[in-house]
Amino acid sequence: MAVSSAMDPWDQRLNDELVDALGSQVAELEFIGTGALMAGLAAAVDSARYWQEPDETDELLLRPSVRAALGPVANALARPLAELWSPDSAALDRQRFVQWTDERRTQPPSLTGAAQKLAQWKASALADERQAADRPKDPAAHWSGRWWSTPALSDLVSTSRSLPGLGAAKLMLVEDSIGWKSALVWPLAPAAGSRIYEISDSTAWTDLVARYPLDVSLSKRHDWWRTTGFDVPWLMPDWSAVATAYDGVHLTVRGYLTTAGRYLAVGRSGTVLAGWNPDETYWLNDVLRPGAAPSEWQSDHSQPPQWVTATKP
Known part of the structure; x- marks a missing residue:
């Protein structure tokens, strides 16, 4: 879920919608395809930056309820990630x-x-x-x-x-x-x-x-x-x-x-x-x-x- 610059990361409605969306997708993520998995990882990596403050999306994802909802998402992605990057050590x-x-x-x-x-x-x-x-x-x-x-x-x-x-x-x-x-x-x-x-x-x-x-x-x-x-x-x-x-x-x-x-x-x-x-x-x-x-x-x-x-x- 993308958050535009016009969105307020402290908007409770936006927070609740994201939590609900994450919860509804968890069961499907364990069977995510390699292409979608790489696309998501690539998008996350491309957005990295170490020379500026957290943006609106970062602030939203740091909210306690959103972080709690992301835990099951990470657990669901663990298996397909491990299969794609096997071995995780240097090949x-x-x-x-x-x-x-x-x-x-x-x-x-x-x-x-x-x-x-x-x-x-x-x-x-x-x-x-x-x-x-x-x-x-x-x-x-x-x-x-x-x-x-x-x-x-x-x-x-x-x-x-x-x-x-x-x-x-x-x-x-x-x-x-x-x-x-x-x-x-x-x-x-x-x-x-x-x-x-x-x-x-x-x-x-x-x-x-x-x-x-x-x-x-x-x-x-x-x-x-x-x-x-x-x-x-x-x-x-x-x-x-x-x-x-x-x-x-x-x-x-x-x-x-x-x-x-x-x-x-x-x-x-x-x-x-x-x-x-x-x-x-x-x-x-x-x-x-x-x-x-x-x-x-x-x-x-x-x-x-x-x-x-x-x-x-």
């Missing part, structure tokens, strides 16, 4: 790199140089934190910065699994997507024995942050206050340190649904898992090898888009 034999090609074709993914990329990422993150000392101390000030907690903009390779009829999960599951319509999907194979850390729930994320903490209190203050309402010291993983113990870090679909966007305590500090797509694995060491030739994929203009293998002339 190492089906890893795919998505290369968006709307504007131009680029070279194959670079599978070397991870250590240098992480060193540059760490230097940039520390510089950003130092520069953020000059930003307003008021968390409500109109300021935005690097809100993600992934090693984004590091040029590290990230992958997702292939699914039946879909070259890679990332073709559909992208946070705040910009509407790409064409892509190359490259099969990649991690070396035998690659060490994978699974973010399967919120505890797995906070444990990782606690073991390899990086203080980002100043650079994340404004964005993470807007999305969570908390003004605390902030931590995220130091990905260069994580790489000493793990070759890849995989966010499971369950981990995404239970963790992304929430304020989570790490001692007296807080953290947010932000900017990480469901089923995405970031590769922190040079363990990937090229597989078969890439396949071409195109999407239509539906919402969410439907991806099909491009027809060769």
Whole structure:
């Protein structure tokens, strides 16, 4: 049920209608088809944002009676979700790199140089934190910065699994997507024995942050206050340190649904898992090898888009 900007999330009638609608659909959800399940998940992922306050829909879904009605919905979807994402851990034999090609074709993914990329990422993150000392101390000030907690903009390779009829999960599951319509999907194979850390729930994320903490209190203050309402010291993983113990870090679909966007305590500090797509694995060491030739994929203009293998002339 969509809520337009003209709707008041505190309207009791609207609240009651949504609760009734959710209750009437629960029995049918256990038998939901794969297409509808992926469409719903894709729409939820695409609406994610970590740089602004909750909107009207968010406020409505946070109301106690609506949250209570959503519990049976989550339980009903647990089985079909588990069947679609089996195993929920990284499917190492089906890893795919998505290369968006709307504007131009680029070279194959670079599978070397991870250590240098992480060193540059760490230097940039520390510089950003130092520069953020000059930003307003008021968390409500109109300021935005690097809100993600992934090693984004590091040029590290990230992958997702292939699914039946879909070259890679990332073709559909992208946070705040910009509407790409064409892509190359490259099969990649991690070396035998690659060490994978699974973010399967919120505890797995906070444990990782606690073991390899990086203080980002100043650079994340404004964005993470807007999305969570908390003004605390902030931590995220130091990905260069994580790489000493793990070759890849995989966010499971369950981990995404239970963790992304929430304020989570790490001692007296807080953290947010932000900017990480469901089923995405970031590769922190040079363990990937090229597989078969890439396949071409195109999407239509539906919402969410439907991806099909491009027809060769």
